[in-house]
Amino acid sequence: MRELPAGRLRQVTSAAAHYIAGVMDRDAMVQIIEELCRAADLVVGTRVKTLGGSVRGVITRVLDDGRVAVRPDGSAGEMISLPENLLREE
Secondary structure, rough: OOOHHHHHHHHHHHHHHHHHHHOOHHHHHHHHHHHHHOOOOOOOOOOOEEEOOOOOEEEEEEEOOOOOOEEEEOOOEEEOOOHHEEEEEE
16 A cells, blocks of 8 residues: 555544444445545546545645645635545545
8 A cells, every 4th residue: 555644544544443443334444445545636626525524615726836725615715735635525
């Protein structure tokens, strides 16, 4: 497995721990881990959410340094984020 950024690694570890503790079934754990390990290919117009799911929105710009600008749902402003802190919404 390739090296994951700290935020995603924390979420993968949490999913595995929940499975081991018996509070999450195997299929759910596998789905979460596969999604977190998937390469982020974020472009303008992509719907995303934060790793914790507290913010959902649309990518409005990809900055030169690789960060992305996201317009949260219901907001006129933007938030700037690293791609590894976001998940694609389907």
